[in-house]
Amino acid sequence: MKSQFEIKNHNEIKEILDKATYGTLALCSNNIPYSVPINFVRIDDNIYFHGSKSGKKMKFIHNNSKASFSVVESYSMIQSYFSSDENLACPATHFFKSVCINGDVKIITDYKQKVKALQALMEKLQPEGLYKPLSDEVYKKMINATEVFMLKSDDIKGKIKLGQHLPKDRFDKIVKYLQNRNSDIDKKTINSMIKTKGNI
Amino acid sequence: MKSQFEIKNHNEIKEILDKATYGTLALCSNNIPYSVPINFVRIDDNIYFHGSKSGKKMKFIHNNSKASFSVVESYSMIQSYFSSDENLACPATHFFKSVCINGDVKIITDYKQKVKALQALMEKLQPEGLYKPLSDEVYKKMINATEVFMLKSDDIKGKIKLGQHLPKDRFDKIVKYLQNRNSDIDKKTINSMIKTKGNI
Numbered sequence: 001m002k003s004q005f006e007i008k009n010h011n012e013i014k015e016i017l018d019k020a021t022y023g024t025l026a027l028c029s030n031n032i033p034y035s036v037p038i039n040f041v042r043i044d045d046n047i048y049f050h051g052s053k054s055g056k057k058m059k060f061i062h063n064n065s066k067a068s069f070s071v072v073e074s075y076s077m078i079q080s081y082f083s084s085d086e087n088l089a090c091p092a093t094h095f096f097k098s099v100c101i102n103g104d105v106k107i108i109t110d111y112k113q114k115v116k117a118l119q120a121l122m123e124k125l126q127p128e129g130l131y132k133p134l135s136d137e138v139y140k141k142m143i144n145a146t147e148v149f150m151l152k153s154d155d156i157k158g159k160i161k162l163g164q165h166l167p168k169d170r171f172d173k174i175v176k177y178l179q180n181r182n183s184d185i186d187k188k189t190i191n192s193m194i195k196t197k198g199n200i
Numbered sequence: 201m202k203s204q205f206e207i208k209n210h211n212e213i214k215e216i217l218d219k220a221t222y223g224t225l226a227l228c229s230n231n232i233p234y235s236v237p238i239n240f241v242r243i244d245d246n247i248y249f250h251g252s253k254s255g256k257k258m259k260f261i262h263n264n265s266k267a268s269f270s271v272v273e274s275y276s277m278i279q280s281y282f283s284s285d286e287n288l289a290c291p292a293t294h295f296f297k298s299v300c301i302n303g304d305v306k307i308i309t310d311y312k313q314k315v316k317a318l319q320a321l322m323e324k325l326q327p328e329g330l331y332k333p334l335s336d337e338v339y340k341k342m343i344n345a346t347e348v349f350m351l352k353s354d355d356i357k358g359k360i361k362l363g364q365h366l367p368k369d370r371f372d373k374i375v376k377y378l379q380n381r382n383s384d385i386d387k388k389t390i391n392s393m394i395k396t397k398g399n400i
Contacts, residue, residue, distance in 0.1 A: 021277065021294060024270050026226030026235035033233055034302075035226035035268040039294050068235040070224050077221065080322075081330045089322050089331040090342060094221060094239050102234075122280075122289050130281045131289040142290060184384070 004165050007097070007158030009199075016073050016099050016158060017042040018124065023071035025049070025151070027105075029063035040069075041121040047101060047151040048108075048117040058147055065104045067151050073097040075162065076189040082177040083170050095162050095189055103154040107147060114148040115139075162189070162196045171197065204365050207297070207358030209399075216273050216299050216358060217242040218324065223271035225249070225351070227305075229263035240269075241321040247301060247351040248308075248317040258347055265304045267351050273297040275362065276389040282377040283370050295362050295389055303354040307347060314348040315339075362389070362396045371397065 007013055017023075020040075027034045036057055040049040047069055051057045061067075075095035083091040108114050119134040132138060163171050175193060178186040207213055217223075220240075227234045236257055240249040247269055251257045261267075275295035283291040308314050319334040332338060363371050375393060378386040 021274060022272060022296075024224035024226070024235055024237075024272070026224070026228070026233040026268070028226070028228035028231055028233045031228055031231060031264055032266055032302075033226040033228045033268040035224055035235065035270040035300060037224075037270055037272045037296070037298055064231055066232050068226070068233040070235040070237055072222060072224070072237045074221060077325055079326050079328070079330070084331075087330065087332050088338065089318075089326075089334060090339075092322060092326055092331070094325070096222075096237070098237055100235060102232075118289075122292060125277055125294070126279050126289075126292055128279070130279070130287065131284075131292070132287050134289060138288065139290070 005159045005161050007160050012097075012160075013099050013156060013158040014042065016097050017047070017071055019073065020071045021125070023047070023069050025057075026068040026070070027057070027060040027064065028066070029060045034060050039121070039125065041117070041124045043117070043120055045101070045153040045156050046103075047153070048121065048148065049151075050118065050121070050146050050148045053145065053147045061105045061107070061149065065106070067103060067105045069101045069151055071099045074185075075192060076178060076181075076183075076186050078163075078174060079177070082174045083166075093161070095193070097158065097160045097162070097192075099156065099158045101151060101153045101156045103152045106150045106152055108150055111143065114143055114146070117148050117150070118143065118146075160196060162193045164193070164196045164200050205359045205361050207360050212297075212360075213299050213356060213358040214242065216297050217247070217271055219273065220271045221325070223247070223269050225257075226268040226270070227257070227260040227264065228266070229260045234260050239321070239325065241317070241324045243317070243320055245301070245353040245356050246303075247353070248321065248348065249351075250318065250321070250346050250348045253345065253347045261305045261307070261349065265306070267303060267305045269301045269351055271299045274385075275392060276378060276383075276386050278363075278374060279377070282374045283366075293361070295393070297358065297360045297362070297392075299356065299358045301351060301353045301356045303352045306350045306352055308350055311343065314343055314346070317348050317350070318343065318346075360396060362393045364393070364396045364400050
């Protein structure tokens with residue numbers, strides 16, 4: 001992936017992470033990789049998630065704390081004929097935004113820190129509230145039985161591929177095709193294409 | 201994740217892979233993990249994808265061919281009050297289907313096999329056709345310059361969490377809340393919940 005796709009605005013990277021319900025965590029132990037989708041919350045550039053004290057995730061993290069985490073914001077499939085006039089398959093592509101974080105996973109042992117992370121996760125995924133705050137005594141046993149992890153970011157990168165670097169005629173042609181197909185994801189793609197093109 | 205969530209019907213695992221536009225590949229080299237989202241196509245239980253001959257993916261695969269690949273079919277967020285009567289945060293969850301494949305990545309060197317994989321990828325992502333078949337001479341230079349990979353599956357597992365194991369009253373309460381919220385993803389979730397409950 002060329003650097004022309006790299007996201008330069010750090011706030012946009014944060015936005016992608018905050019909008020995503022889940023991401024995929026890559027771990028490895030003894031050079032065997034393990035991929036696992038997780039719900040998560042971002043605080044600063046770090047990622048917090050939880051799990052069982054005895055699961056596969058925990059076993060891998062115990063052996064090797066290094067991790068790589070990816071989030072995708074998926075947009076339209078761009079069919080080859082949206083941009084090729086010669087019936088070639090090659091221009092077929094997929095528009096997306098993505099973020100990748102590499103770093104170390106720490107197990108959070110401090111009770112107050114665990115509460116803070118779980119509270120932030122709830123506020124992200126259930127912004128309307130309607131639950132007792134995680135600091136409530138009622139959760140004590142459950143929180144003690146839950147492992148809370150922080151992926152401490154050493155390196156965070158975002159990519160955006162929404163046709164922003166295409167020449168105007170190709171860009172406009174794709175927009176026209178998307179307008180014709182006009183599914184919900186196509187409408188969302190057109191808006192983000194125009195916004196991204198305007199920002200570069 | 202308990203085995204009650206494991207998908208027993210192998211066709212359902214294939215369906216999840218065939219419907220997904222992308223998945224996340226986990227690689228590792230010298231015990232450093234690397235996660236990267238990829239477009240892919242399934243043939244039998246194996247996954248095919250392509251990339252550059254000199255990219256980070258290629259470098260990792262060269263060092264260590266072991267890989268783990270995950271696909272998520274994301275459904276509704278299930279708010280805690282959909283199932284808790286006591287204002288507890290704990291029942292908050294995310295409904296999903298997912299597939300994880302572990303195995304070895306092979307680099308495909310046979311030209312005909314490369315054509316077959318790229319043709320299958322196009323047929324998946326652009327089922328309406330409208331491009332010259334990948335066997336056409338016109339693609340030769342490009343196909344030779346592209347690396348095509350097969351993740352050979354040693355182990356393939358699917359999970360489904362759509363409330364199928366909940367008692368009837370909790371299941372029905374969740375359906376009622378989703379009907380009230382009634383977004384597109386909620387409608388899709390209700391259909392899949394009922395279908396999954398009916399199959400166990």
